[in-house]
Amino acid sequence: MVEGRAGDGARQRLGLAGTVFVRPSWLDDVRARGRPYLPADLVRRWLAGERPVLTPDEIRENGLRENLTVFFVCNALANRNLTDELRLAVNAEWSEVLYGLRSCSIDSMWIEVYGAKARDWIAGCGMRVKDDFARHWAENPSARPGPEEQPFLLGCGRLEARDQPGSHASFLFSRDHPVFGFTVRQQELLLRAVDGATDEDLARSLRVSMSAVKKRWIAIYDKVGAVMPGWLEAADGDATRGAEKRRHLLNHLREHPAELHPVNATRD
Incomplete structure (x- = not known):
């Protein structure tokens, strides 16, 4: 949660973001289905008693094999009419959170965004468009949202990040190894x-x-x-x-x- 101050000094919510470590099997399944709105699918399965999200012990186990899959559950602005200054402030806060992922053994990271502007911004960070859900919309034309709400799935793996030196993605995959060995x-x-x-x-x-x-x-x-x-x-x-x-x-x-x-x- 990113908060700021309104013109009258009151606190206001500017943006919300969340990440989870998911099972690759869940990601493979939803990608094969080719349906949008993956965050909703993740929550729906979790409420149904399935386990699309890793437990802490599983995170440790997969981390030892450098096999963690990160999924951005949500990444949204509370108000699309934020000033450029506030947008930059929100992005800076989100970047701090993302850089914390450098301590993890990530194999790939994924995010679903909405609208061409968000797609292009995330792609500029080194993520690649993996699905625009064209097949789904062709089969369900009446459900297709407007351009500003159209979902896109973007992802990036470790090898893809290495091919983009200097990008945000390459930085996130350059793991910072611990030296002290705290218990x-x-x-x-x-x-x-x-x-x-x-x-x-x-x-x-x-x-x-x-x-x-x-x-x-x-x-x-x-x-x-x-x-x-x-x-x-x-x-x-x-x-x-x-x-x-x-x-x-x-x-x-x-x-x-x-x-x-x-x-x-x-x-x-």
């Missing part, structure tokens, strides 16, 4: 800390004591120090300033989200 428990703490959680917040959300939180921070600093000796202390030149060490580490993690990806993490 799942350490990642649970760091994910919350990156979002601004205090030690009190961490103890409450993780359901552990303040002492346990402190011990986990010490283990994290020890792990970072073992990989990059002196790096945290160099942030301020004073190893006794825990707050500065923490700030330096969290800023680094925001720029390198792969460190918080669970694919290769152990539990303890």
Whole structure:
């Protein structure tokens, strides 16, 4: 969800986007059917008890094989009459989310968009039109929407992205590998800390004591120090300033989200 301020200062929703890791079998099936509105099909199957979306354990398993399929469930503006400035702001926020996918072992990514303008914008990012659903509309001419609502399915695989150096797609497929090897428990703490959680917040959300939180921070600093000796202390030149060490580490993690990806993490 991307929010901004209206002219009177009130908060307003500008756009919404969401991604899921889907089963390749679901994607193969809907592509073979050649019908549009894949997000609706995904939700309909999920409500019917099917499992088109991967579970967290399956995400880890597929990630180890670099075999994750990303599908953009929704990608919409709350108001098509947004100013160019607000559109750029929304796109910038969405780009931040997309770049976070670099920490994942993606094999392909897919999105259904509506209208030629959206199609051309996504294609300019390196995605390719895979289906304009012409066969479906030929069989159902009365259901064909107007030009601004016409759906297009675009996709991009790892090899296709490599053929487009410099594109957004090629950047997303250039995976950023973790170096610290944080455990799942350490990642649970760091994910919350990156979002601004205090030690009190961490103890409450993780359901552990303040002492346990402190011990986990010490283990994290020890792990970072073992990989990059002196790096945290160099942030301020004073190893006794825990707050500065923490700030330096969290800023680094925001720029390198792969460190918080669970694919290769152990539990303890």
